[in-house]
Amino acid sequence: MSSHSIGIYGGTFNPIHLGHIGAASEVRDYLQLDELRMVLSATPPHRKPPEVLAENRFLLLQAALQQYPRLIADDCELQRQGPSYMVDTLRAIRQQGAHRDSSVLLILGAEAFSSFMSWQHWQDIIKCAHIVITTRAGFSDQLGDSLNDYIEPYITTDKSQLKQLTHGKIYQLPVSAIDISATEIRRRLKTNEPVEQMLPENTWALIHQHGFYTR
Numbered sequence: 001m002s003s004h005s006i007g008i009y010g011g012t013f014n015p016i017h018l019g020h021i022g023a024a025s026e027v028r029d030y031l032q033l034d035e036l037r038m039v040l041s042a043t044p045p046h047r048k049p050p051e052v053l054a055e056n057r058f059l060l061l062q063a064a065l066q067q068y069p070r071l072i073a074d075d076c077e078l079q080r081q082g083p084s085y086m087v088d089t090l091r092a093i094r095q096q097g098a099h100r101d102s103s104v105l106l107i108l109g110a111e112a113f114s115s116f117m118s119w120q121h122w123q124d125i126i127k128c129a130h131i132v133i134t135t136r137a138g139f140s141d142q143l144g145d146s147l148n149d150y151i152e153p154y155i156t157t158d159k160s161q162l163k164q165l166t167h168g169k170i171y172q173l174p175v176s177a178i179d180i181s182a183t184e185i186r187r188r189l190k191t192n193e194p195v196e197q198m199l200p201e202n203t204w205a206l207i208h209q210h211g212f213y214t215r
C-alpha cells in the first residue's frame with residue numbers, strides 16, 4: 001500500500017469552471033485522495049495559444065480554489081519553459097524523493113483521453129501514474145479501437161489497486177454530468193450573455209474586473 005495519493009487534474013483552465021471543479025472534487029472524494037492538484041497547462045501543446053495569458057489563467061484558478069480549499073492550484077507548468085507536456089510534470093513529481101512511493105493518478109475526461117496517443121512520450125505516462133478516465137457531458141465515452149487495445153492490459157475495476165500500486169493502472173470513473181465548457185463560457189462573455197451559473201463567484205468577479213474574454 002503506498003503511503004500517499006496525489007490526483008493530478010490538468011487543464012488549460014481558460015477559464016476554470018464548475019465542470020472542472022465538480023469532476024475533480026468527485027474523483028478526490030470517491031477515491032479518497034490525500035491531495036488533488038489542479039495543474040494549469042501554461043503552454044498547451046495541442047491548441048492555439050489561449051488569448052488570456054497563463055499568469056492570468058492561474059490567477060483565475062487560484063481565485064476559484066479559495067472557495068474549494070481541498071483542491072490545490074499548481075503552477076509547476078508555469079515554472080517551465082516550452083510546451084507544457086504532462087509527462088514532464090509527472091516525471092518531476094516522481095523525482096521528488098518524498099513522492100517516489102506515492103500513488104499518482106492522472107485524471108482526464110474521456111474527450112481529453114481520446115487524443116492521448118498524440119501526447120509527448122505518452123507511453124511513459126503509465127510508467128509514472130495511474131490514469132483515471134472520467135465521463136464528460138456531451139461527449140462520447142467511446143475511445144476508438146487503438147486506445148481500447150492500448151488500455152486493455154492496464155484496466156482495472158478495483159479502485160483499491162490505485163492505492164496499492166504507485167502507477168500503471170487505468171480506471172474508468174463516471175462523474176455527474178455538468179454540461180459546461182470553457183469554449184461556451186468564452187463565447188458567452190464575448191456576446192455579453194450570462195455565465196454566472198458556470199463559474200465560481202471569485203473567478204467571475206476577476207474576469208469582470210479585468211475584462212478578460214470580452215475583447
Ligand code: ATP
Nearest residue numbers: 010011012013019023108109112178180181182183
Ligand atoms: P475548452 O472548451 O477551451 O476546450 P474545457 O472546458 O474542455 O476547455 P479543459 O481545460 O480543456 O476545459 O479541460 C481540462 C480537463 O477538464 C479535461 O480532462 C476535460 O475532460 C475536463 N473537463 C472539462 N469540462 C468538463 C466538464 N464539464 N465535466 C467534466 N470534465 C470536464
